[in-house]
Amino acid sequence: MSSSTPSSASPSARPQIAILGTGKIGEALLGGLLRSGRTPADLLATTRRPERAAALRERYGVETTDTAAAAKSAGILILAVKPQDMAALLDELAPGLPPDRLVISAAAGVTTAFIEDRLPSGTPVVRVMPNTPALVDEAMSVISGGAHATAEHLDWTEDIFGSVGRTMRLPEHQQDAATALSGSGPAYFYFLVEAMIDAGILLGLPRDKAHALIVQSAVGASVMLRDSGEHPVRLREAVTSPGGTTISAIRELENHGVRAALIAALEAAHDRSRALGGGQR
Numbered sequence: 436m437s438s439s440t441p442s443s444a445s446p447s448a449r450p451q452i453a454i455l456g457t458g459k460i461g462e463a464l465l466g467g468l469l470r471s472g473r474t475p476a477d478l479l480a481t482t483r484r485p486e487r488a489a490a491l492r493e494r495y496g497v498e499t500t501d502t503a504a505a506a507k508s509a510g511i512l513i514l515a516v517k518p519q520d521m522a523a524l525l526d527e528l529a530p531g532l533p534p535d536r537l538v539i540s541a542a543a544g545v546t547t548a549f550i551e552d553r554l555p556s557g558t559p560v561v562r563v564m565p566n567t568p569a570l571v572d573e574a575m576s577v578i579s580g581g582a583h584a585t586a587e588h589l590d591w592t593e594d595i596f597g598s599v600g601r602t603m604r605l606p607e608h609q610q611d612a613a614t615a616l617s618g619s620g621p622a623y624f625y626f627l628v629e630a631m632i633d634a635g636i637l638l639g640l641p642r643d644k645a646h647a648l649i650v651q652s653a654v655g656a657s658v659m660l661r662d663s664g665e666h667p668v669r670l671r672e673a674v675t676s677p678g679g680t681t682i683s684a685i686r687e688l689e690n691h692g693v694r695a696a697l698i699a700a701l702e703a704a705h706d707r708s709r710a711l712g713g714g715q716r
Contacts, residue, residue, distance in 0.1 A: 450510025452595065453479040455524060458490060460541055462568035463631060467599035470572070502527045511537045511591060514550075518542045518711040525553040534558060537588050538705050539595070541565055543614050544711030547581030547607060559583045561592045565599070566608055566616045574600030575617040577608035579709055582660035611712070615704035623700065628653055 452468065454461045457480050468478060475496035482488045488499040506512060506528055516524050521542050532538075532555055539561045540550055547560040554560070555601050560581035565574045576596035580589050594601045605613055635645025659670060675681045688694070 449473070449477060451477055451479060451508060452511045452513065453500075453505035453509035453526070454513045454515055455481045455505060456514065456516035457482050457487065457519075458515065458517075458564055459567055460569060462491070463490070463511070463567070463599055464513065464515065464565075464595070465497065467569060467572055468595065469495060473598075479509050481505055503531045506532045506536065510535070511539065511595070511625065513595070514538065514540045514543060516540060518544050521545050521550070522553070525550060527715060529554050534556065537561065537584075537591060539592055543618055544611065544708040546712050547579070547584075549712065551581055551583070554573070554715075557583050559585065559588045562610060563586055563592060563596055564614050565596060566618050567621055573600050575620075576600060576602045577610060577613040577617065578602055578604045579610050581607075596655035599666055607645035611705050611708040614708040617700045618703045618708075623697070624653065 452473075453485065454465055457465065461480070463479060465480060469475070475498070478495075478497045480491050480495075480497050480499050481502055482491065482499060489545070491497060491499055500508070502524065512528070512532075514521065514524060514528075515572070521540070534557055537559050538550060538554065541563050543564060545562070547562050550560045550562075551558060557571075561584050561585065562579045562581065563576050565576040568574045569576075574596070578589060578592050578596065593604075596602050603613075632645045632648045635648065636642055640648070656670075659665075660667060663670065663707050671685075675685065
């Protein structure tokens with residue numbers, strides 16, 4: 436089952452959620468969950484720096500604690516740390532983890548099997564690949580269940596990540612591809628926008644004007660892609676008049692191998708995601 440729309444899962448009771456690791460994605464989830472109607476009492480957060488803990492308490496009103504205490508108190512644990520920090524976190528978490536806790540990983544490349552092997556037998560694990568537009572409630576989060584995850588666990592996960600955008604369920608063997616496309620995807624768009632702004636400056640526009648023109652064009656094009664249901668080729672053709680400016684630009688993009696470069700870039704991201712999951716650094 437998959438969904439590219441905001442989650443409609445509505446579990447009847449909401450256990451406390453602990454977010455272990457409060458970097459960009461962890462903090463985005465914290466804010467999104469509060470905006471979606473949860474209260475600070477519904478949430479816990481962990482962080483290793485006292486000043487960071489104080490900032491989270493002041494900004495969101497949530498309790499901050501350590502990993503062991505979070506495992507005892509919360510029914511759902513979200514592991515929002517970097518892939519290279521996952522093994523150490525699991526070693527810290529495993530000794531005091533009750534068997535009925537749902538563990539959700541938001542670390543790129545880390546498989547559910549890797550996590551299950553380091554936690555008490557039978558622990559339900561769900562793997563999620565969100566992206567940074569979670570900061571503005573426009574994330575795309577891809578969800579895959581592990582060996583012991585039930586439909587209810589997946590519903591819970593959709594309910595949580597639906598608070599910061601859209602969700603999609605995929606088999607876990609497709610997670611590395613999803614990471615390459617949507618997990619890393621925003622960076623590719625920022626890279627293209629940066630280059631287009633530079634082109635605007637080269638063509639004589641002030642930076643702020645070039646920025647405004649390109650960003651709004653990107654927003655408008657994204658909304659049309661999402662809401663029109665049209666294939667991108669048809670949308671592109673609608674802008675491409677015979678002998679016009681757009682076809683001249685597209686010819687140059689093709690001559691410079693931009694399409695092939697993008698495909699190669701996504702393949703590289705896919706391979707790196709697999710390497711991270713295999714323990715490479």
